[in-house]
Amino acid sequence: MNQISSHGQATPTTLVTCLQHWAESRPDAMAFDFLPSHGEAAADTITYAQLHSRVVSSGEGLKALLPPGERIVLMFPAGTSFLHALLACFYAGVIAVPVVTPHHRRSLPRLSRVLTDSGARHLLTTQATLNRRRELLDGLVDQPHWLTIESLEVAGSGWSPVTNNTRIAFIQYTSGSTGEPKGVVLSHENLISNISLIASARVSGNSHRLVCWLPAFHDWGLIGFLLHALYSGTPCTFMDPLSFLERPLRWLEAISRTRATFSGGPNFAYQRCIRSIPPEDRLHLDLSCWESALVGAEPVYADTLREFAEAFAVSGFRSSAFVPCYGLAENTLWVSGTIEQTEPTLLHLDTRQLREHRVVPVRGEEPGTTLVGCGRVVRNHHVLIVDPDTLLQCQPDRVGEVWVSGPSVAQGYWRNQRNSQQAFDAYLADTNQGPYLRTGDLGFMHDGQVFITGRLKDLLIIAGRNFYPQDIERSIETCHPDIRPGHCAAFSVESDRQEHLVVMQEVALGRRPDLDAFIGSIQMAIMQGHGLSAGAILAVRPGTIPLTSSGKIRRSACRDLFWSRQPAPLALWQNASLQTGFGAGR
Template sequence: MGQTGLVSPRVEDQFSTLVQMLQYRAEQMPDRLAFQYLLHGEEEGPSFTYRELDLRARSIGGYLRQKGLEGKRVLLLYHAGLDFIEAYFGCLYANVIAVPAYPPKGNHHMQRLQAIIHDSAASAVLTTSQVKESVTHSADSGGLHQIEWLANDAISAAEAASWSKPYADEETIAFLQYTSGSTGSPKGVMVTHGNLLHNFRSIQTSFALTEETPILSWLPLFHDLGLIGKVLLSVYTGSPAYLMSPLDFIQRPRRWPAAISKYRIYYSGGPNFAYDMTVRKTKPEEREQWDLSCWRVAMNGAEPIQSETLRRFAEAFEPSGFRLEYFHPGYGLAENTLMVSARGIQQRLGIYEVSKQALNDGYAAEPLDESDRKEVVGCGHTSTDQEVRIVHPDTRQTCGDNEVGEIWVKGKSAAKGYWDKPEVSREVFYAQTADGEDGPYLRTGDLGFTRNGEIIVTGRIKDMIIMHGQNHYPQDIEYTIETCDPIFRPNSSAAFTVDKDGEEVLIVVAEVHRKYWPVSRQTFAESKVSHRTPVVLEEIWTTARKAVAEAHELRLHELVLIKEQSIPKTSSGKIQRNACKQEYLSRSLSIWGEGAEQ
């Protein structure tokens, strides 16, 4: 007679490596759809069942082991598609440390790629024959032809016969995730099999994912949000995953909700800007044709989350069956594998009103009046087997509820450190509080506070603007600029300070929609530009300066207007403020209006 009151362990809890994870799926559900790629974001293209993916992984794994690459680093260079997925699992099957990157476009990307190859001491590049041909024969390949290049599409299925499972356990490094830091000194986060499996469990529990909860993603596969949070997670849960190119989404955002409706997607998401873009680029009559009632987990993360974005999207897509409560904001970083916290399926959506001035002073309090009011979005609770502390970054004293400090994390998702950077790793991954108890902790570099256990992220320590003894979050100033006039593009500006004759002054660099063209007051009436809207520069400057003064009591020293899609961003859409500052100082920004047809 069986016992009652016991909960059967989940199959997923028994996995110790990702190789074991995929092999289990291939044995138990060999003909089930694992991945479906959508050509142009709409048409069904290549696909994998679990049996097919396992065969390709064994073929590539066997080949890599015969090449003597076991235990070494191999760079993965792929455009969007399923080639990357089979190559990644092929590396796991060979106990090769994969280093995901992206084929270079231009000199900046080439420099970063060279820096990653040098830092990781990569022994080879695994890619497609097409990418291999284009990069190695490029005039500006920068010596990349000197490293060994391997094409996975040239690897025969017969190689699977030579494969044998290498030794690996939870402590084995699965891959290096290079963070979006400076081009010259990239840092590769050492992510283990155990890190990944723990993070999968946390995400699965938060969102109630099962084999019957389809996933869709347009996020880059070389970035942790797309790779870990969608692709690898889908194999862990046994959920079918539908994928499209980031470019296909950017070109026609309607493809995202259309695919969610067609394939009855349960879990999908992206950064804040994606929701704004989808509202702007879809029409009411289109939204009425879609049924998004299936989309119960609309993840929002990777950049500051705006409450206005959530409400605007929910209102626009209400005719499609979407509801505000389907949003699940989350917070994470590569150093913690991916997720630190997220709004769970049973948790209410947390949108809080706080005082702007108090938040700048380091604590969350009720607003004094409407002009002092700011809304912040909660990012849920962390998992029960992970600890989050808010710590004063200088004194290392633990902060109380509603007190702003650095977010510190402790748990099995915290990575081993940065590849070949022991000193920086000790500082970031092995931090201790002032009392020296309960460590070590991972220092995230992010600022935030907790309220009733929920984590609210407020900004980055290194990006904080300090003027006249007062703290200011750059994203607040950027939002003020972006909403003061329709010429500015959302999520496309950077606020920072520079030294001018011994004084720190405020600079804002902002992208302008390409449909506008700069003119002076004197030439406005004579403007003959038929395909663009003339804008008087003096008026824009006056509007922006007034908006910043009224909202933040700051003097805007300079507003630099730049061309659309030219501001430095990470692969997940975050503004790279320091890189923008360096381009400002070196006068290398793409100034709006220069070199364009008048």
């Protein structure tokens, strides 16, 4: 601790020194408690002193085994053991690579790619996880050296961390492409920069508490909640994401019971609560404590915010608690978001003009598209809206690509110079101002707030999860003998304020398949390969799918075909929840 914050407390240079501070100043205070699936009582509670002791012991064990800078994959179930292991890596100067624990053989190729790309030769987990998953993990082509967190304990260890703010803290792999996984490299300086902004933006007060159901191995759950809680010395209650997905009421019950002030999730999480929690259960909740209800990670819809506020007003929820925000892993996490107990900013725009990337406000009673503002850009960071083709800054009334600069911008992609240069080393064409991070997101600035309109790239965000269309398309190619390889388009469409996957697949030349079996095979391939249900699947004639001059799929043009219903498909399967496109009114 060598700097003084605006709160009169020393600002840590790393999260390990932050843990040391809290272990000394409030050793017996609860740091984290992990809720079991029933969500009624704490199953795994840990104090700052207990966490510190475990981190030092395991960190010394790692120091004895691995040199600083060595990569190690962390594969942990939901619970405090993951945080313990991550901080032990920070302590030892070892670069952590968090991954989701695989449950099926179809998950192994991604794990293998992460191991290969990161160069990690060791994988750290719990003994119980290794016992349960060993037979499955034996399917990895290149077997890592297995370590368990229990085996790393070193008794009587002193305090001697191998870390500083310029070292790499961990590599966050994007949800990504089968061809080339991209690992976002984050330093301790990146983490402290971004987390300090989140902590300082909270509503002032001394009784803060966090509740989190988001995955701990991804940026929002890990940085926005767990590491944020550690940095600020705020108690954090968290749960397995499946616990929320199985019964969304558990999330709101945890907020009500612990009197949490800070929690959140993607738009779909609020939709799940609206649809699955009956009025009689809402009467038993007290959400008046909830000061900051973050909404992000996917498009934020004004109707969702309004419906949630109306549905849970009886529970004491206030719509002024909503905090729409924008961020991405390449900027550590947070880019914009305003926590000031005011109603979300809504902007009603001319839909036709918006499709042409023009920002033209219209009166609320007129037909149009309502966008939710994602708050102001965080302190010490800068956002530009840039034409992605000319690399010139856009006029204020035009939509362009969001570019970001500041201390939270990551170091680049691990061992991926080409993509790092494209994404992290952007300069304006006329002034040579830069470097900036190219986010790949489209948006604009209005009255100082960031508004996001879409994605420059074809990344699909469905139910809060990211999917690359080429992954889905590739998984379909061999699912049926009458598939025409290389002529499949996966894209998303919006219906009922949710994104739905649509797949358009050409039938092979000269083939006349059983179309029910053809579509059924595609459904099965998508479910088995990605755990995802399509909103619609179209079997189309050869030559239907538009291609670029170089033979690439024009997915946006395929989306236009879907909306126009022309040409008619050979066969269509459409989920009842998708009320637009072929076979229905738009």
